[in-house]
Amino acid sequence: MPVASYAIAGHGVRNFISSSSSSIHRHNFPFTVRSILKITPLYSPFNRNYAAAAVSSSSSTRDITNSIENAGNFTWNDVFEVSQSENGSSDLGGFFQKINLCNRGSEKRFDFIPFVIEDQIVGYVHNGFVDHLSKFKDVFTIMKDNAHETQSGHVTLQSALKTPESRTEALGNVVKCLGEEVFPGIRNELYPVTSSYGGRVYFSLERAAAPYFGIKAYGIHMNGYVEKDGKKYLWIGKRSETKATYAGMLDHLVAGGLPHGMSCAENVVKECEEEAGIPRPISSRAIPVSVVSYMDIDGYRFKRDVLFCYDLKLPESFIPHNQDGEVGSFKLLPVTLVGDVIRNTEFFKANCNLVIIDFLFRHGFIKPEDDGYLKLLQSLRSGDCS
């Protein structure tokens, strides 16, 4: 590991510590706080897309999502140039906007019918998507009822599929058969299918297919932070430009879906090693601190995600190193700047915004005196948090 000497500056000229796979360099940020306050407060390269979103159909929503998911066409310099409020702004509008980004399409909730296993609702399937499934008569039973001009009924599995293993295999074949065209981004990573966290696992399903079945997905997100002279800094990653999803966008130091059979604590240690090269003696100090949840409908996809949030206070001397090629580079940014980046841009992968807003609450950067405090706090758990 290369060694770098550096300092975290207070006000005035700031030095940002950065780390990439090839080198560690020192970025001398050439603006004082006062000078950057003059920069346009709302830096949003996606405004054009958002105007379009207001009149979106199902297909245009997909286009917008893709553009957002691959919209990391900005540099760290663009991040540094985001207006930074010296004592934090009290306008929470930009935060509410990011909550909404993760909770789209609630008005389309009734276009979905329940996916039921053994009398438990484990997911939701779009009425249009049911047509894909109806071809697999040995796997699915579809009970549709349009008699009263309402979309009702439910999807279940054929009664012959009694064991988790047989269901996992049958659904695995469906995913293979429909392939990348229907389920883009297949990862060969299985998610457990349950009705609630810690509950019985009915079978396992390919991660990329989970949103099409409205399966609840659980993950861990970790805020890695440093405290220096009473000021807090967050390590932020910029996703690799070659990632299939959200390429080039800002991300947590460490985050990952919760695979079948692994505890949150084990997953944090594993992802710390893979994503940031954090050794177990340090990563085992990460503490579970909160939970955020959201419910996002986008075309046929119904995401019902619950993220377990962790905080890890890192030593000042620690420099992260990505091991799995998924992160391009890391930088250590003042929490106040990170808050302003969330407020004023869409640089972060959408669900990271929620976890960092939760961090801002727990560390006192958002205050009861800010208009909308209670509403914003509650909106961090807009999804089914079970």
Next chain:
Amino acid sequence: MPVASYAIAGHGVRNFISSSSSSIHRHNFPFTVRSILKITPLYSPFNRNYAAAAVSSSSSTRDITNSIENAGNFTWNDVFEVSQSENGSSDLGGFFQKINLCNRGSEKRFDFIPFVIEDQIVGYVHNGFVDHLSKFKDVFTIMKDNAHETQSGHVTLQSALKTPESRTEALGNVVKCLGEEVFPGIRNELYPVTSSYGGRVYFSLERAAAPYFGIKAYGIHMNGYVEKDGKKYLWIGKRSETKATYAGMLDHLVAGGLPHGMSCAENVVKECEEEAGIPRPISSRAIPVSVVSYMDIDGYRFKRDVLFCYDLKLPESFIPHNQDGEVGSFKLLPVTLVGDVIRNTEFFKANCNLVIIDFLFRHGFIKPEDDGYLKLLQSLRSGDCS
């Protein structure tokens, strides 16, 4: 201020720092962790009352509440003798029980009718309590509708009472007239009447009367903690034996209702000074971290409380001193012991349990691996959190 030298011990024999109005002494806790594990795990002097609660009528509920509110008949030694789990137990049952203590009587919610001002619901009044109010024909208008054998309708103020001042005066006279017999514990402290936090204040009402009108009440509760060698300790108060409510019970270092016209931040500084002698240079470092809420129906009283939670990391050398006579003494206890006291006893004033459970979540003492994690986390905001 007297000066005391002391140490916070790790495992084995523990020293607890204590502070009372007259002296500071060092309590040598004579048990090792292993020996105290042998003590009965569920220490609950109120079990008898709880058996009664299962068959309670409105009046017996009141009796139980009074016994709880005045049930601080235990000593610090009883606190120290509570079983302490070395690494924290994963059984959350005792925590759920404390959440329920603050959220009683939800099945009686429909015995209440809305209290409406200018088309906004600002509270709820019990059908039986309406009889008291109906005597004040120049103050209240009561719209009752029993036509369909359901209790419906609403209470509002006479249309002549147009200004906040005239309403405050009229309600103040009602409180004076009905007096201590109806509203025990009158404090001459006014609470703002709103439909939500930060919203328009329609008038102000005596604090002791607020639950009888189902007014939303806001307060601040502060966890004062110390970190030493990676272990965390909480300063806990024991309420004065002469307090009108919850005498002798355990309490936060600092807590208070939010009076009309005062911000949470100002209130924290004020209460820090009054309740624990914490000077402004230290108290201004308290950070807002979370919110808990509950909804408690007890006879005619409908509490709809929202508590803003603060954390203050105190210097090891700081010793609190109560200034207003409301606290008998303070002690610094390991967070793990505080968790076990909450889990296994009813020593704490009921709503303090919620704020400390929230602390246990945010500081990693309750983990996603503990059965019921998500349910417990959500139950901390069982009330209307707006």
